[in-house]
Amino acid sequence: MRTYLLAGLSAAILAVSSVGVAAQTKLNRNEIINSLQGAQQEVDLTADQMQKAAIENIRKYPGANSPHDMPLSAKLATLRQFNVEITFDFDSARIRPESYETVGVIADALHTPYLQGQTFVIVGHTDAKGPRQYNLDLSIKRAQAVREALVTTFQVPAQYLFAVGLGEEQLRDPSKPDAAINRRVQLINLGYK
Amino acid sequence: MRQLIFAIMAFAMLASAPAVAQTVGFAEAIKMLGASCGKDIETYCKSASLANNGITNCLEENKAKVSAQCNADRVTVLSLIRERLAAQASVAKICSRDSAQYCKGVKEGAGHILRCLLKAKPSVSAKCNTAIDMAGYR
Numbered sequence: 406m407r408t409y410l411l412a413g414l415s416a417a418i419l420a421v422s423s424v425g426v427a428a429q430t431k432l433n434r435n436e437i438i439n440s441l442q443g444a445q446q447e448v449d450l451t452a453d454q455m456q457k458a459a460i461e462n463i464r465k466y467p468g469a470n471s472p473h474d475m476p477l478s479a480k481l482a483t484l485r486q487f488n489v490e491i492t493f494d495f496d497s498a499r500i501r502p503e504s505y506e507t508v509g510v511i512a513d514a515l516h517t518p519y520l521q522g523q524t525f526v527i528v529g530h531t532d533a534k535g536p537r538q539y540n541l542d543l544s545i546k547r548a549q550a551v552r553e554a555l556v557t558t559f560q561v562p563a564q565y566l567f568a569v570g571l572g573e574e575q576l577r578d579p580s581k582p583d584a585a586i587n588r589r590v591q592l593i594n595l596g597y598k
Numbered sequence: 599m600r601q602l603i604f605a606i607m608a609f610a611m612l613a614s615a616p617a618v619a620q621t622v623g624f625a626e627a628i629k630m631l632g633a634s635c636g637k638d639i640e641t642y643c644k645s646a647s648l649a650n651n652g653i654t655n656c657l658e659e660n661k662a663k664v665s666a667q668c669n670a671d672r673v674t675v676l677s678l679i680r681e682r683l684a685a686q687a688s689v690a691k692i693c694s695r696d697s698a699q700y701c702k703g704v705k706e707g708a709g710h711i712l713r714c715l716l717k718a719k720p721s722v723s724a725k726c727n728t729a730i731d732m733a734g735y736r
Contacts, residue, residue, distance in 0.1 A: 434625065500648050502632035502639050508648065509625030516624075516686060518716055518735050522708025553649035559624050560683055597708060 432489060432507055437514040437592070440487040444523055444596040450480060451595070452526045452567030456545075459574045463537050470533055470582060475574050485594040488577075491551060498546035500554065508551060511592065512559035515566070524598050526567045527551050528591040533573040533582035545570030551590060567595075621685045623734050627678035634671035638664045651676070685732040693726035 458477045466472050489511065491504045500508060514520060529544035529551075548568035556563040576587045632639075635657055639646075642663060646656035657664055657672045664672075690697075693715055697704075700721055701714035712735060715722055722730075730736060 434623070498647075499645075502636040505632040505648065506625050506629035509623070509628040512624040513734060516734070518709045518712035520709075521712065522710070550647060550649065554647070557650045558628075558648060558652075559679070 432510045434510055434513045434517075437487050437489075437510065438517060438519045441485050441514070441523075441525070441592060441594045442519045444485045444594040448484060448594075448596040450477070450484075452569050455481070455526065455528070455569045455571070459541060459569075459571045462574050463541060463572075467537075469537070471537070471574055474579075475571070478575055481575070481593065487592045488589045489592070490588075491547075491590045493547055493550070496543070498543070498550040500550055508554050509559070511551075512555055512561055515555065515561045516559075520594075522565070522597060524565050524567070524595040526569050526593045526595060527555075528593060529568070529570040530575060530577070530587060530589050530591065531573050532584060532587040533576060537573055541570055541572030541574070543570070544572045548590065621682045621732050621734065622678045624679060624682060627675050627682070630671050630678075631675045635664070635668040638668045682734060685729070685734070689726075689729045689733050689735070692729040693722070696722045696726040 455477060458475050462471055462475050489507055491507055492501045493499055493504075494501060515525065527548045529546075529548035531540040531544050533540075545568070548570050552566055552568040555561040556566055573582070573587070576582055577589060578584055578586050581587075631653065635653075638657060638660070639653055642660040643653055643656035646652040654672050654676055657668065661669055689712070696715060696718070697711050700718040701711050704710050704714045712730075715726065715730060716736065719727060
């Protein structure tokens with residue numbers, strides 16, 4: 406009987422991990438918490454500054470692609486952060502049902518005492534296909550859609566949560582500007598305010 | 599016989615621990631909505647959004663057309679989310695005596711007292727520790 410139980414358990418674990426490989430990588434709450442907690446007490450950066458930097462980057466260096474990273478990118482790289490994949494309808498900010506769980510995992514993480522009281526920015530990113538201004542606008546709408554879902558349906562305190570869209574101004578892999586890896590939603594901890 | 603007792607004990611532990619100690623997290627709840635209602639959402643709620651319970655509201659409006667499984671689960675999902683939120687909201691009150699005793703002088707707000715209670719787990723009352731578990735705070 407004991408052996409049966411053990412066998413049952415290991416089968417269940419196998420099943421879970423194979424699903425994880427097949428679908429999107431299975432996200433877990435503690436992974437997000439571990440990556441995001443332990444922010445510096447005071448981060449000298451606001452969501453508004455991030456948004457302005459992206460807009461400014463397009464204005465100053467127009468063209469199909471940005472010639473270089475945004476001025477803030479070095480600073481952003483030093484902050485506690487985590488990337489998730491959320492799928493939206495094509496050309497839309499509507500979150501698809503297969504990504505509801507991911508939004509729920511973020512809600513679970515943000516509600517815990519480990520992350521309570523710190524300020525977070527939800528940052529939307531696109532790949533480099535299409536016009537930069539269009540991508541910027543879409544990424545802003547998508548980041549706002551994620552924030553809205555979190556603060557209403559899941560009641561994450563609104564005063565600690567901001568939405569920013571960086572469009573294609575901050576590619577994850579600049580060597581492959583059109584690759585899927587660039588399409589992501591990033592959570593960044595801006596610390597205690 | 600001994601083996602059988604072991605098995606029963608192991609089973610009892612597996613079965614009872616989560617039931618007593620936890621409500622369901624937001625991820626687990628909302629995942630059920632995507633899984634059971636995904637098709638109906640794509641058919642009837644193409645312009646509804648996840649914010650403001652928009653999807654569950656839309657499914658409710660279309661309940662005559664939505665699948666039986668989805669109709670059952672959309673109601674469950676809402677109550678699971680409500681239960682978790684209620685569990686979280688009740689912690690401060692249930693733990694007020696423990697907070698006063700073990701987290702004296704800790705700044706209020708921003709989760710400071712909850713983090714203190716997590717650290718003080720061995721001293722904190724069973725009632726308060728259970729409330730923290732139910733809230734999904736650990």
